[in-house]
Amino acid sequence: MTAEIWFNDFAFYLIAGIILLSALGVIFARRVMHAALCLLPCLLGVAALYGLLGGHLLLAIQILVYVGAITVLILFAVMMLQRIVRGGLLAGSQHLLAGLVGAGMMSGIIMISILLTQFRPLLRPTQPSQFAGDNVRLIGELFLTKYLLPFEAISVVLLVAMVGAIILARKEPEE
């Protein structure tokens, strides 16, 4: 039991380190391509956190959708833009002071409110692995019963977003 707890702690700190380091790369890399590539370990780390928290379906979806689709989409757009725009895609930084103050205040307020709150678990959490088989079935049932309306709404939103993206990105016909 204690070995499991220590392994859990070790895994969390390792993953948190990976996430924060690669996020630093995302926000400071000079080239957009490098920033987009730095996003990959960050998203993989978040997927690993989902695994630690018992969300096995979320882990798979995070890797499929975020790492597999969104990052590739961003890389694809970056490569497409590199052909249109001359001089490469450099993403320098501006308003550094404003960013530091704004993000620091936002982050600080959230952290202070976390430290001032006492969280009390309702019941003792079970080990994540005990939900391993049931996770998918339970989420599927929730989506088709309790969260049916959000599920349908998100389907419509996906469709609209797809059509909108095609219309926006299409070349204007020559007049």
Place this chain on the structure above:
Amino acid sequence: MPLSLPPLPPAPEIYLPGIHVGLSHYLLLSAILFGMGLFAVITRRHAVAVLLGIELMLNAANINLVAFSHYLSPHSNFGEMLYNTVLDGQVFALIVIALAACEAAVGLAIILALYRNLGVVNPDEVQSLKW
């Protein structure tokens, strides 16, 4: 007559997280990640990099949802009675992931259209509606 003041409210207590990982650790990590994403959104000069910052912020919110779902909801070792209330946070996280996919697709399409029509990189320079 001595002036009697109402007693001061007790000073708020700070619950420092221990070395063992709990809910606070996940929330603090997510707060830091959110701040980094916000920093990227404010400071980057390239619209795609701003989108990357937004992705960071969405992931931070997702970590929060899943962590709350794991630590603050009733679990049951046996029986299936409590299962329905357990995974709501993960359902919300899935919805957020779907919305993030929409946002990335539409955002990149808008950036492409901006490049084509205005030839502008920096989101600060898009001011056709501003005189």
